Structures are given as C-alpha cells and as structure tokens.
Amino acid sequence: MTRPFGYFVHHQGRGHAERCAAIARALPPGRPLTIFCARDDIFPSLPDHVERIRIPSLFEVTGAEAGTMDWVPTPDTLHCAPLGWPGIRRAMATITAWFDHADPALMICDVSAEIAQLARICSVPHVKILQHGERGDPGHRAAYDGAAGLLAPFHADLAQSDWDAGMRARTCFAGGLGVDTRVPEREVARQRVGIAPGEEMILVVAGGGGGGFAQAPLGVGARTRPNARWITIGPVQRDWHATEPANIEHRGWVDDAADHIAAADIVIASTGNTTCQQILAAGRPWLAVPEWRYFDEQHCKADALARAGVATVRPHLPSSASGWSQALADTLAAHDPHRQRSMIDDAPAEATARWLEALADRLWTPCSTPAPSHPMPNEQPSA
Numbered sequence: 001m002t003r004p005f006g007y008f009v010h011h012q013g014r015g016h017a018e019r020c021a022a023i024a025r026a027l028p029p030g031r032p033l034t035i036f037c038a039r040d041d042i043f044p045s046l047p048d049h050v051e052r053i054r055i056p057s058l059f060e061v062t063g064a065e066a067g068t069m070d071w072v073p074t075p076d077t078l079h080c081a082p083l084g085w086p087g088i089r090r091a092m093a094t095i096t097a098w099f100d101h102a103d104p105a106l107m108i109c110d111v112s113a114e115i116a117q118l119a120r121i122c123s124v125p126h127v128k129i130l131q132h133g134e135r136g137d138p139g140h141r142a143a144y145d146g147a148a149g150l151l152a153p154f155h156a157d158l159a160q161s162d163w164d165a166g167m168r169a170r171t172c173f174a175g176g177l178g179v180d181t182r183v184p185e186r187e188v189a190r191q192r193v194g195i196a197p198g199e200e201m202i203l204v205v206a207g208g209g210g211g212g213f214a215q216a217p218l219g220v221g222a223r224t225r226p227n228a229r230w231i232t233i234g235p236v237q238r239d240w241h242a243t244e245p246a247n248i249e250h251r252g253w254v255d256d257a258a259d260h261i262a263a264a265d266i267v268i269a270s271t272g273n274t275t276c277q278q279i280l281a282a283g284r285p286w287l288a289v290p291e292w293r294y295f296d297e298q299h300c301k302a303d304a305l306a307r308a309g310v311a312t313v314r315p316h317l318p319s320s321a322s323g324w325s326q327a328l329a330d331t332l333a334a335h336d337p338h339r340q341r342s343m344i345d346d347a348p349a350e351a352t353a354r355w356l357e358a359l360a361d362r363l364w365t366p367c368s369t370p371a372p373s374h375p376m377p378n379e380q381p382s383a
Helices: 015-026 086-102 113-121 138-145 165-169 186-193 215-224 257-263 273-282 294-308 321-333 337-341 348-364
Strands: 005-009 033-037 050-054 106-110 126-129 149-152 171-173 201-205 229-233 248-250 266-269 286-288
Touching (some): 005 015, 015 106, 015 273, 086 113, 165 171, 201 257, 215 229, 215 248, 229 257, 266 273, 273 337, 286 321
Parallel strands (some): 033 050, 106 126, 229 248, 266 286
C-alpha cells in the first residue's frame, strides 16, 4: 500500500489552500493525501483521492480556554503554544493519531512551525513551506533545519538574501504555484471590467490576509491623477476624514481579479503571494506597498521584488500629491514586463508533485548500509 502524504493548511487567507489544491491535483492518483485545516470553505475543488479532516483552530479563542497560565514563559523554539487550550490538544491528538495509523510518507506544513516540529518529534519526515520574513528565530530554524525539504511557492530569484546555499539546495522553488496565472487578453479584460478605450486605469489590490489599504491616502492619489480611473478591489479601511474625488470606485471582493489586473495601466498592491504571482504573470507596472504581517513577511518580500527588478516598492502609500506623482512616475519608468513574466514557471504544480514524489522515494528507499547501533552525535545517554 502506498504511504499517504499529510498536509496541514493554515486557514488565514486563501493562498495556503489554493497551493494545497494545486499540488493535490498534480499528485499521482495512487498517492493518498490527507489535509488538516480549521476551515472547509477556502478550498477549491479537490480530487477524489483526497481526504479532508477539520481540526480546531490553533490560533483563535473560543471561550473554553484557560486564562490563568500566561505567566508561564514560552520558549524561543515556539511561536504560538498557549497553555490550557483544549482545541489545540484536540488538533494535535487528531494529527498524531493519524501519524500512528496512516504511517505517512511525508507531512507538508503550510504553515506552522509547531506542527512541523510535531511531525519531526513523531518521526514523520516533513516538508516546510518557505515564506519570506524575518524568520531566523529558533522556532523557525527548528522547523526548517529539521525538514526533509523546503517548498517555496515563488521563483528562485525572489529568494531572500539571508538564505544560505545549503538552505536553497534543499528548496524546491515553484513560481506561480497554486495561482491561476493565465492572463486574459488586455482589451477583452478592459471590456469585461468596464474600462473605455484610451482610459487610464489605476488598480488598487489588497488580498484576503489583512484589512487592506487605508481610504484617505488613496483619495489623495486619485486627486493627484484626476484623469485616471481609480478602482480598488479587496478590502479598504475606511477613514472618517477621507475626502474622495469622483474618479475612485471601491468594488470590494470580485471574482475576476485577473481581468482587473490585465486591464490596468498601473497596479498598486500589497505583496501577498497570490497577488504577487498574478501581477507578475500579467506583466503590469507595479507599485508594491507591503502590509503588516507577522515577521515582516510582506516587507521582506517587497525587498526581494525590488532586488529582482520586478516591482517599484514604497514602505507605505504616499502621503502627499508630490509623493504620489513621484511614485507613479518611478513605477512606469522602471517597468520591465519580460522580467516580471520570467518569475512564473511552467507547470509549477506538476514540477512540485514530481519533487515530492522523488523526495518520498529517497526517504523510504531501503539503505544498503546498516543503521548505526550507537547513539547519534546529539543524542544524550539515559540518566
């Protein structure tokens, strides 16, 4: 019987689930896959050979948690491990029971340093999804260093400068993984989203992982470029003091983000992974403005985008008319669509599936050399 793969999916945003679904569809039908996630509604369609198990959230309070133990310090090797949470116990019990009876070939973690370490403690080899950010702390290092392999859902040229050669050698880079990077024809896209021929369109995009951009600076930008049509998709934080001109329109959540991006003359967007891959595939002039995320993930990704020459980066939205004029001019001047499109790999899900299968084969192929009977170098003798 073929050993299954396990897959933990963080339920914030949709990018984690979309990556998982893409890999699931690309794996051989004979490879069973079991997904653990706190939500069911974030997944696109999954193949029949995929099992999905819902677990309690590891991060959200339900009211059943003890509130008396916060004085107990959290070790540096853990990020989110509060004491007295029955939901965490149930989630971990569900996963470890599955480890025991399923005997998995691999556990893929997207993302949780604690579950990655749990897999290692339970003697299950794991693959850790690699994200940008200041992640040199002991918790992340334990998850990365203990992994059989690392999977980066972006092009190798977007690797962080502090990832050493050894880390990169264990990493499968897959630009565009989990994102529909098919780009609609520009004029067709403009017709679909209601943009007249010759009309300049400036698109503002915020992903699903946060609260979006503030309304007030967008109003300043729209007043600075009054002949352009400004459209926002995704969340916008409302400001009571914002004064918006008539040339800005907030469309909220849309099902045709790819059409909006393809239709735009300039895109202003945060640096969540799905948003990044869609803009890079479309090859549009891009003013990248990172949002707050844990470990400065979006700021580190913005730095990588700037180094690769595929986006113009500002740490925050411009706050004045002159700031907006300069930022938009710089974005148009630095635009390199061919370089942007080179960040998207051909068939990234299929390449990832082949890498995972090859890694599993390597891990579970019997070795001709007998295992040592003496303790490993870092193993302590019994007291």
